[in-house]
Amino acid sequence: MTVTKQRSASQGTTFAAGIARTLADVMRADDRVIVFGEDVGRHGGVFRATSGLYGEFGPARVRDTPICESAIVGTALGCSLMGARPVVEIQYSDFLTECMDQIVNQAAKVRYMSGGQLTAPMVIRTPGGRSRSAAAQHSQSLESWFTNIPGLLVVGPSNVADACGMLRSAIESEDPVLFFEHKLLYRLREELADVPRHVQLGQAAVCRPGTDVTVVSWSWMVHESLKAAETVTSASGASVEVIDLRSLVPLDIATVVQSVRKTGRLVVAHEAPIQGGWGSDVVAAVVERAWAELASPPVRVGAVSAPVPMAPRLESAVLPDSSSIVSAITRVLASD
Amino acid sequence: MTVTKQRSASQGTTFAAGIARTLADVMRADDRVIVFGEDVGRHGGVFRATSGLYGEFGPARVRDTPICESAIVGTALGCSLMGARPVVEIQYSDFLTECMDQIVNQAAKVRYMSGGQLTAPMVIRTPGGRSRSAAAQHSQSLESWFTNIPGLLVVGPSNVADACGMLRSAIESEDPVLFFEHKLLYRLREELADVPRHVQLGQAAVCRPGTDVTVVSWSWMVHESLKAAETVTSASGASVEVIDLRSLVPLDIATVVQSVRKTGRLVVAHEAPIQGGWGSDVVAAVVERAWAELASPPVRVGAVSAPVPMAPRLESAVLPDSSSIVSAITRVLASD
Amino acid sequence: MDKDERPSANATAPQLPQWLSTAEAIRLLRTMARIRAFEEAALEQYRQGAIPGSLHVSIGQEACSAGACAALRDQDLVIGTHRSHGDVIARGGDVRRMMAELFGRATGYCGGKGGSMHILDAARGVLGANGIVAAGLPIAVGVSLWTDMQGTGSVVLAFFGDGAVAKGNFHEALTLSAMWRTPTIFFCQNNQYAVSMSIRDVYPHTSIDALAASHGIPTAHIDGNDVLCVLQETRKACGRSREGGGPSVIVADTYRWMGHNVADSGAYRAADEVTAWRAKDPMERLSALLLGGDVISSAELDRLQDEVQAEIRDAVSYAQESAEPAAEDAYLDVFSEQFSVFPGMGVTVARPDPAAATY
Amino acid sequence: MDKDERPSANATAPQLPQWLSTAEAIRLLRTMARIRAFEEAALEQYRQGAIPGSLHVSIGQEACSAGACAALRDQDLVIGTHRSHGDVIARGGDVRRMMAELFGRATGYCGGKGGSMHILDAARGVLGANGIVAAGLPIAVGVSLWTDMQGTGSVVLAFFGDGAVAKGNFHEALTLSAMWRTPTIFFCQNNQYAVSMSIRDVYPHTSIDALAASHGIPTAHIDGNDVLCVLQETRKACGRSREGGGPSVIVADTYRWMGHNVADSGAYRAADEVTAWRAKDPMERLSALLLGGDVISSAELDRLQDEVQAEIRDAVSYAQESAEPAAEDAYLDVFSEQFSVFPGMGVTVARPDPAAATY
Ligand SMILES: Cc1ncc(C[n+]2csc(CCOP(=O)(O)OP(=O)(O)O)c2C)c(N)n1
Ligand SMILES: Cc1ncc(C[n+]2csc(CCOP(=O)(O)OP(=O)(O)O)c2C)c(N)n1
Ligand SMILES: [Mg+2]
Numbered sequence A, B: 001m002t003v004t005k006q007r008s009a010s011q012g013t014t015f016a017a018g019i020a021r022t023l024a025d026v027m028r029a030d031d032r033v034i035v036f037g038e039d040v041g042r043h044g045g046v047f048r049a050t051s052g053l054y055g056e057f058g059p060a061r062v063r064d065t066p067i068c069e070s071a072i073v074g075t076a077l078g079c080s081l082m083g084a085r086p087v088v089e090i091q092y093s094d095f096l097t098e099c100m101d102q103i104v105n106q107a108a109k110v111r112y113m114s115g116g117q118l119t120a121p122m123v124i125r126t127p128g129g130r131s132r133s134a135a136a137q138h139s140q141s142l143e144s145w146f147t148n149i150p151g152l153l154v155v156g157p158s159n160v161a162d163a164c165g166m167l168r169s170a171i172e173s174e175d176p177v178l179f180f181e182h183k184l185l186y187r188l189r190e191e192l193a194d195v196p197r198h199v200q201l202g203q204a205a206v207c208r209p210g211t212d213v214t215v216v217s218w219s220w221m222v223h224e225s226l227k228a229a230e231t232v233t234s235a236s237g238a239s240v241e242v243i244d245l246r247s248l249v250p251l252d253i254a255t256v257v258q259s260v261r262k263t264g265r266l267v268v269a270h271e272a273p274i275q276g277g278w279g280s281d282v283v284a285a286v287v288e289r290a291w292a293e294l295a296s297p298p299v300r301v302g303a304v305s306a307p308v309p310m311a312p313r314l315e316s317a318v319l320p321d322s323s324s325i326v327s328a329i330t331r332v333l334a335s336d
Numbered sequence C, D: 001m002d003k004d005e006r007p008s009a010n011a012t013a014p015q016l017p018q019w020l021s022t023a024e025a026i027r028l029l030r031t032m033a034r035i036r037a038f039e040e041a042a043l044e045q046y047r048q049g050a051i052p053g054s055l056h057v058s059i060g061q062e063a064c065s066a067g068a069c070a071a072l073r074d075q076d077l078v079i080g081t082h083r084s085h086g087d088v089i090a091r092g093g094d095v096r097r098m099m100a101e102l103f104g105r106a107t108g109y110c111g112g113k114g115g116s117m118h119i120l121d122a123a124r125g126v127l128g129a130n131g132i133v134a135a136g137l138p139i140a141v142g143v144s145l146w147t148d149m150q151g152t153g154s155v156v157l158a159f160f161g162d163g164a165v166a167k168g169n170f171h172e173a174l175t176l177s178a179m180w181r182t183p184t185i186f187f188c189q190n191n192q193y194a195v196s197m198s199i200r201d202v203y204p205h206t207s208i209d210a211l212a213a214s215h216g217i218p219t220a221h222i223d224g225n226d227v228l229c230v231l232q233e234t235r236k237a238c239g240r241s242r243e244g245g246g247p248s249v250i251v252a253d254t255y256r257w258m259g260h261n262v263a264d265s266g267a268y269r270a271a272d273e274v275t276a277w278r279a280k281d282p283m284e285r286l287s288a289l290l291l292g293g294d295v296i297s298s299a300e301l302d303r304l305q306d307e308v309q310a311e312i313r314d315a316v317s318y319a320q321e322s323a324e325p326a327a328e329d330a331y332l333d334v335f336s337e338q339f340s341v342f343p344g345m346g347v348t349v350a351r352p353d354p355a356a357a358t359y
């Protein structure tokens, strides 16, 4: 099942609808699952990812909150300690800045600090990444922060089937999960004929097999990577393997290392700025594990070190896309 | 001026007193500098780093705030927009989680978003890192987060002279600065005979010259690195170069690369967990720049992926120290 | 809240109150007209695809920006929200540079980096719209703290929405402001909704006024569609601040006619509610008063509208004709001159750095 | 705040109120004695170097934990602060496992991972001390939301300090709780200081009660050194919650005799202020009442004290004799069984992962 195929589908389920459908499925089967957040109820979510839930499950299980991100996450945590399985939405991932204590100092650590007396099985869904000219406070990719905080699972699907399967796994997980949904993905459509019920967290997917260079990516950038792979292959015949990490924590470094052992070359591409971004971790981890097999220095692709500007031309100058990945692939293929 | 020499001094100025003295010096010379935060006034700060300021400068320029980290940073930002040079304290860096929006979405971006109409020359001082058995919510090293946010300067001195010189530069900087003060450093004493008035931000220091391996570190871990270097040299005769980055943003990658070109081997050591930590950036950046000169894969030293536990034996099992660095040095020296 | 002092009764009277000059009254009308015309034009340009990103318009709420800003002196300052075109216009901002900013052009206030949600005019003391709900409030406290310490006599007008009241930042800001008695006017444009969330559903057992007043800050609850009332109450608050009386809160009831932003139809609101509020059009109310009191003739009113429309058409043309920013501009103003950002090298380095350029 | 209903007057009367049985009264005294003895022993052990890290004791404030927890039923829940030894003891927690936790031993409640500031006893419904001021309050709202949805009739008692009131989390938690009418009792131990910051300096123009009450939540202001008053008021709040009446706030005036923690001498407080508050010793007051009313003889009182001292001595011995945790235990309970952490490999991987072990 490759992502490129799914992208061309003109009917089918959108990413947003897939999220909503999975939530509904899970809520039907499991009373412990509740949903809350800003505008997630009657309104169905500003990205429509909770559409229909309020009507089916009512105001007790689908709760509209006022604007209070810290209390939203803290309340979810409290519910989870008592056995609920809350799925809360933070309306834009940029607003995670408003509830970092509850995520980082509370949810991530409660199991550990309590010596295992408590667990926090909760999911924080949040639309992340760029959209089109949403500017500096609504375009960030902040996922890397959470990889530095032991106790949190950090995941982000790149397609509808994964979104459904990973969300299901996230809700069933005993650990708190940050679930990043890229804003450009919401309208992606896919036929969901044989959706796997679960996609296990911590397993990367090889989206496109190849032998000359490995491109590691996640979320929206998987699509840019696949496009770049296509471009490179048609231009030079080089065979590009594209890996969708799907989870940053746990990190399926084994799949990446296996690929690099084969290709000898690595590009890591994400939308976040390069410095402080998770691409560096992947590079460093691969260098430690596959030193001998690396034919050239791995290259990171990410945003330029600038806030995301509004004007389209400026935005393109800051954020990476398939052409940035093409350059990086070309560079790693050329060097040794 | 090497750090080892300073550490043996039994008299002199403590790190905490050096901070307070620098603040006083700067405040005497510049009316625009004001200080506020929790317990920083009458009490002189829970780590004594603002001791004496309230008495000398009074309650208008040295303000005790209630517990409201977000408003502390937001208020500082507001002052700075109008030309003040606020220096605020967040009592433990773990509480940066409480004011991330003001730091990340506001202070870091205001210059950019306004197209240069506004600037935010403010300093956030914050005690970071471990102390002894302070447990999971008072021991974190969260500096890596901020390196992923363009617009912020991120610095952390390892000794008293640097603390003074860097704080001065931070206050004079036009950009918002996160100034990390490691809790284990506060009682460090140094003779401050010939303190440089300024230490420019973005310049690393070679603390100990060597030829066989480069150890890159910052803040408290510089001391652990120097100790490790001593151990390795006396045991094996290998010559270890230790670099104190001092700033993560701007990153003085040139000094690191120059060293690695000479030694061919790299260890990066910090106290934060390895995944998501800035060590990965240094490794990835060096790999990109000095691939040909690297004789062995760089190795990262950091905390195990666990919250910091309270019990001393557990704490030692999670946090890195000189012995972790010795192992890493040994490994990079052995491999090729 | 001092209900008995509500000046709103005046506004429905058939003639202008004593304290307001004709010139002032006409200026208020013009400001509201400029705000409305600007935002209507922006919506139109958005629909035509000329404006990228999103857009939050304040149509129906113009009396708040116009009335409150009219109470300010030149050295006073304003902090806004995500819905803050009106602030810039009410302070006399340049609609050309505003429209250019919305278009993402180099001639815009922020060179195209900010757009609608980050528009500001620092030279006129408008320190910024803000994309984060309630985030401007602590910043406003800081601005007023410093101007107060400088003894400039400036006050700071900080707008926020009803939705901001649930945020911790609202209370933290009020706490510091009350404690330090900063000259801050916290002005709530209570348009009854935060996106789809009705304020009635959030506070079944209390009100914004009660929450604000509990901080020990004088709080007034007013008709936010009555521009004279807004002006008068804000003047009162400014006066108190300038005399060292510290902060005030003003809660102004109003309504946004449109959806939350261009992506929202506002379907969560009953049609008759929208209709009822549209009938309270703040511009209509002031025009009626001016016409009724023979302060202005209907021909003069038409001329005023024509002038405003022409000004906004000109702003649109200006934006259309302005150049897009150069791609390299994206790398400016991340940091001060001291440091440089180079695209693609993955680290921020102090300048000059020879190694930086190697990749 | 219902001042006229303050039950504190009762407490100074020479005999026990009708509503309290002798057994209950003695139980309250014993609880306070256990808390005090535990904390005095902990301070002593800290001084001797047996307890690592820091320590925040509540000596002088025992009536709050003891009185409020006495109002609870078994299925009720408690959320604490950084100063929460008393909560665990008042819920009948095991002082052996508590002391062992403070020592950082494997037999401690959290296996030595938490220590004083993260102590909890989930089995007894004590869901945790918390090192972050006010962070427990939203969590408490969540706990009570869920128990309420389950219809268990449980209430949640959430302690916080005067210092927490300035935090955004306080207001956000109260907002959701008031809106959802959760069965939450927000109990403020107003010991007058947040580290060095006097509550008088923070709120010159308002009070904690006024801030709390503005959320539309019934708020009582009581004498927190009067354990009977604390019990009675908490019972009232519990009753209201159980009947679907939603949350309550109780603001209890009290005082910490010691510094903020073991590193603080408390020098920012005037000596006579400390003396005056020490004279209001909650334990003394209850003992005097019991002795005066002939509920207990002074010999019985001595015996009670002896028993408590013996229990705490035993707890110290237990902690001393307990083993330290094994270093490998540090890698457990970061995640559920599903995932593993291996030291030194730098990434968290799903188990089993063959590549993980290669480094
Ligand atoms: C902290 C934060 N949370 C959520 C949002 C998303 N959001 C933008 S505007 C808005 C509603 C704001 O309502 P209100 O304050 O009443 O202002 P109005 O839109 O009505 O003018 C929301 C939820 C945000 N920008 N910031
Ligand atoms: C968010 C946050 N800010 C600051 C601190 C540091 N701190 C710990 S306790 C404390 C004072 C708390 O005062 P109060 O709530 O009155 O409780 P008390 O210590 O008096 O029991 C402070 C400032 C913290 N733990 N968390
Ligand atoms: Mg609103």
Ligand SMILES: [Mg+2]
Pocket: D161, D162, D163, D189, D190, D191, D192, D193, D194, D195
């Ligand atoms: Mg207190």
